[in-house]
Amino acid sequence: MTLDDILTLTAQRVPTQLDEARARRTARQIDEEYFRRLAAGVDITSDVDLRDPAEMDERRRITRSAELLKLGTVSWQLTQSEIDWSPEMSRILGHAPGVVQPSWSRLVSMIHPKDRPVVRRQVQAAWRDRGETEVVCRIRRPDGATGYVHCYLEVITEDDGQPTGIIATGRDVTAVEKARQERDRRALRGGTVQPDLTEFDPITGLLTRQRFADELGRALRTGTGTLLVISAPPYIRRSTDAGSGRDDRLSAAAAEILRSVAGPADPCGLVGRHEFGVLLQYTTLDTARPKVEEILDRLRATRFLAASARLDAFGGLVYYDYRIPTESIELLFDAETAWRQAKRQDVPLYVLQPSPSAADRREIARANIRATVEGNRFVLFAQPLRDLELNQITRHEILLRVLDDVGRAVAPATFLELAEHVDEILTVDKWVINHALHLIGQGSQTSHYQINISGRSLADPLLLDHIRHAIDRYAVDPERLTLEITETAAIGNLTVARRFADGVRALGCQVALDDFGTGSTPLSFLTQLPVDLVKIDGSFIQNLSVSKPLQAVVEGLVQTCHRLGILTAAEYVQDDTTLDLLRRYGVDFAQGFHVGEPELIRAERRPAQSIELPIHPLRPAVPGQRSAT
Amino acid sequence: MTTGSVARALIQDDEAPRQQHELDESLVQFIQANEAHVKLFLQRVCDDPGLVEDALSEALIVARAKWEIVSQHEQPLFWVRKTAWYKLLTLLECGRDELEPEALEPEPMADPSPRWEAELMLRQLLRRLPARQRAALALAADGCDDTEIAQQLGLARTTVGRYKATARKKLKELTAEATTRRRA
Numbered sequence: 018m019t020l021d022d023i024l025t026l027t028a029q030r031v032p033t034q035l036d037e038a039r040a041r042r043t044a045r046q047i048d049e050e051y052f053r054r055l056a057a058g059v060d061i062t063s064d065v066d067l068r069d070p071a072e073m074d075e076r077r078r079i080t081r082s083a084e085l086l087k088l089g090t091v092s093w094q095l096t097q098s099e100i101d102w103s104p105e106m107s108r109i110l111g112h113a114p115g116v117v118q119p120s121w122s123r124l125v126s127m128i129h130p131k132d133r134p135v136v137r138r139q140v141q142a143a144w145r146d147r148g149e150t151e152v153v154c155r156i157r158r159p160d161g162a163t164g165y166v167h168c169y170l171e172v173i174t175e176d177d178g179q180p181t182g183i184i185a186t187g188r189d190v191t192a193v194e195k196a197r198q199e200r201d202r203r204a205l206r207g208g209t210v211q212p213d214l215t216e217f218d219p220i221t222g223l224l225t226r227q228r229f230a231d232e233l234g235r236a237l238r239t240g241t242g243t244l245l246v247i248s249a250p251p252y253i254r255r256s257t258d259a260g261s262g263r264d265d266r267l268s269a270a271a272a273e274i275l276r277s278v279a280g281p282a283d284p285c286g287l288v289g290r291h292e293f294g295v296l297l298q299y300t301t302l303d304t305a306r307p308k309v310e311e312i313l314d315r316l317r318a319t320r321f322l323a324a325s326a327r328l329d330a331f332g333g334l335v336y337y338d339y340r341i342p343t344e345s346i347e348l349l350f351d352a353e354t355a356w357r358q359a360k361r362q363d364v365p366l367y368v369l370q371p372s373p374s375a376a377d378r379r380e381i382a383r384a385n386i387r388a389t390v391e392g393n394r395f396v397l398f399a400q401p402l403r404d405l406e407l408n409q410i411t412r413h414e415i416l417l418r419v420l421d422d423v424g425r426a427v428a429p430a431t432f433l434e435l436a437e438h439v440d441e442i443l444t445v446d447k448w449v450i451n452h453a454l455h456l457i458g459q460g461s462q463t464s465h466y467q468i469n470i471s472g473r474s475l476a477d478p479l480l481l482d483h484i485r486h487a488i489d490r491y492a493v494d495p496e497r498l499t500l501e502i503t504e505t506a507a508i509g510n511l512t513v514a515r516r517f518a519d520g521v522r523a524l525g526c527q528v529a530l531d532d533f534g535t536g537s538t539p540l541s542f543l544t545q546l547p548v549d550l551v552k553i554d555g556s557f558i559q560n561l562s563v564s565k566p567l568q569a570v571v572e573g574l575v576q577t578c579h580r581l582g583i584l585t586a587a588e589y590v591q592d593d594t595t596l597d598l599l600r601r602y603g604v605d606f607a608q609g610f611h612v613g614e615p616e617l618i619r620a621e622r623r624p625a626q627s628i629e630l631p632i633h634p635l636r637p638a639v640p641g642q643r644s645a646t
Numbered sequence: 647m648t649t650g651s652v653a654r655a656l657i658q659d660d661e662a663p664r665q666q667h668e669l670d671e672s673l674v675q676f677i678q679a680n681e682a683h684v685k686l687f688l689q690r691v692c693d694d695p696g697l698v699e700d701a702l703s704e705a706l707i708v709a710r711a712k713w714e715i716v717s718q719h720e721q722p723l724f725w726v727r728k729t730a731w732y733k734l735l736t737l738l739e740c741g742r743d744e745l746e747p748e749a750l751e752p753e754p755m756a757d758p759s760p761r762w763e764a765e766l767m768l769r770q771l772l773r774r775l776p777a778r779q780r781a782a783l784a785l786a787a788d789g790c791d792d793t794e795i796a797q798q799l800g801l802a803r804t805t806v807g808r809y810k811a812t813a814r815k816k817l818k819e820l821t822a823e824a825t826t827r828r829r830a
């Protein structure tokens with residue numbers, strides 16, 4: 018059916034018998050209503066136009082109809098050089114009617130400069146096509162206020178079809194437009210904010226250490242309960258087993274068991290490598306025990322995968338009570354101490370009872386850290402950074418790895434977190450500076466090296482001297498050195514941080530901010546600290562290629578940095594799409610597995626004996642950067 | 647203004663009670679011939695039956711008050727329909743924030759075949775058009791030509807032509823959509 022068919026068919030209306038009766042009733046009703054209003058003094062006819070529409074010319078008719086609807090009109094006729102506008106339009110434009118003479122130049126000057134081209138285009142389109150067009154533009158009123166005006170632009174014709182002018186019917190749509198913008202904004206915002214904050218480890222589906230610690234922190238403040246931490250590394254580790262894929266599958270399988278026994282009410286988290294946490298709220302050490310033992314039994318009894326890998330599970334159980342102030346990291350540490358005890362005694366479970374005092378715990382932790390440092394249970398890796406303009410590796414970040422009980426190098430996130438917490442990070446940082454500069458000094462120094470220093474360590478007045486001496490002693494070119502401030506949250510005193518940064522730069526080194534954009538790195542650091550490089554946190558980069566919101570944040574941040582003369586680097590780069598995006602945004606350096614994996618640094622000229630590096634197999638290179646991946 | 651019109655109306659009442667009756671009769675005849683046209687137009691442009699009734703009676707009350715003048719028009723129907731349209735726009739303006747009522751299908755007619763089907767298509771099409779275009783097409787569906795539509799809605803003739811072209815395009819889209827839906 019075409020439109021004309023429809024119109025023809027619908028226009029055929031046969032009057033029915035009902036019409037007459039209905040007409041009488043309608044007439045009676047409106048008659049009654051008319052007299053009622055008359056008696057009540059209600060205005061009936063002031064807002065209608067009684068003229069016969071057939072007797073008015075087109076321009077007049079449109080103007081009149083606009084007036085009735087409280088709309089303004091602007092009209093232009095071929096025969097006249099100037100335009101005319103109605104009193105209502107004068108009001109829309111912000112002038113009392115009759116005060117200013119309508120004119121083209123005045124009208125144009127009131128249209129927002131950015132909207133002038135579109136208005137001009139729409140007027141031309143209407144005139145060219147002899148048809149109605151619409152336009153919304155901003156009007157700047159004489160009092161400085163801006164409003165949105167919607168206009169229908171119509172071409173007026175003579176009876177013979179010759180166009181004689183244009184008329185615009187306008188309405189103030191500021192409120193409507195603002196409401197629309199707000200609707201659009203809300204819709205956009207709904208799509209750009211994360212649906213929730215819960216973060217799960219992609220392999221095991223358990224909470225990440227950070228989120229698990231959050232859950233723990235919440236539980237610690239509100240009630241009592243127990244925390245179980247299980248270390249479950251593969252039982253036998255043949256060299257051929259190496260490979261993160263296999264480990265991942267084991268972790269996933271272990272997580273499955275954990276979840277099935279623990280139940281939905283008990284949060285489970287991946288708190289470290291092969292280390293799982295289960296929060297058993299509102300239990301005591303006694304009531305939790307059956308469930309804990311079941312978890313451990315199941316983990317130990319299950320043969321994972323066809324290749325008969327088994328897990329060696331050791332559990333540490335601790336009790337918490339909201340009346341004893343404890344932080345989640347401390348409780349995790351206690352539980353970790355407990356499973357280590359279990360492992361030492363070769364029993365499945367060790368219950369730490371009573372909980373150690375804060376001072377004891379601190380001492381244990383510090384002693385652990387000092388022992389690790391003194392025992393040189395660290396190795397240094399270097400991960401390449403690619404200069405995105407030159408498209409070649411020009412820098413390396415020196416990464417710390419901690420050797421675990423069996424001599425494997427593992428990502429140090431947990432270790433560093435604890436060191437920060439018990440204020441032993443300076444010891445670690447100094448070890449890194451010494452050993453890294455030693456290794457760098459032995460090499461050809463063709464690259465630029467980035468070394469991490471905790472924000473907490475900046476408070477040490479001697480750190481700067483320590484760095485200066487190390488540079489001198491190992492003959493390192495300071496211009497090839499950037500000090501990356503990590504854990505910027507721990508920068509307690511901005512003045513001290515500023516002094517440190519100035520001092521480092523005076524040596525010829527550069528200063529970088531690590532993990533920028535998460536935690537507590539205020540934007541004000543960019544102007545308050547003489548930063549040379551900002552390393553955008555990996556959480557912004559990991560899903561960059563698929564996330565418009567992240568793209569917006571990264572692009573904006575890079576622009577800001579460039580205008581401040583700050584270089585930018587992106588970590589966790591995993592694919593070419595991300596690389597291309599970063600290059601487009603003008604990011605200077607890219608880092609991540611896609612660029613290059615961290616590799617153990619080996620001394621070039623004089624091997625092992627002069628470097629205090631423990632001997633252990635080079636491979637496997639441990640996936641993960643300084644912080645947990 | 648209010649007092650003025652009331653005063654005028656009162657004088658009129660006092661002067662001509664006899665004439666009043668005559669006027670009523672011609673108004674009744676007008677309503678008999680045209681009420682359905684005006685109402686159908688309003689139904690086609692507005693899905694809310696309450697607003698349709700209100701706009702219709704508002705327009706007729708004004709016509710009742712000024713029948714003397716309106717009846718002298720070339721086409722009193724045009725004037726009433728125009729006034730009803732403005733009344734409807736004003737009512738819509740007041741209730742802008744209210745929820746869009748469920749669209750009503752036309753009542754089935756005595757002869758359900760092509761005419762009813764055409765009405766159904768028309769209503770579906772109209773619902774996809776902005777208010778001004780919708781009104782223009784609703785008048786076309788009541789047999790008005792472009793000039794008549796322009797007169798009643800306060801539009802330029804060229805605009806009416808443009809609206810019809812848009813409606814044609816929209817109808818094609820609608821038909822294509824319906825076809826794909828049926829196939830799927």
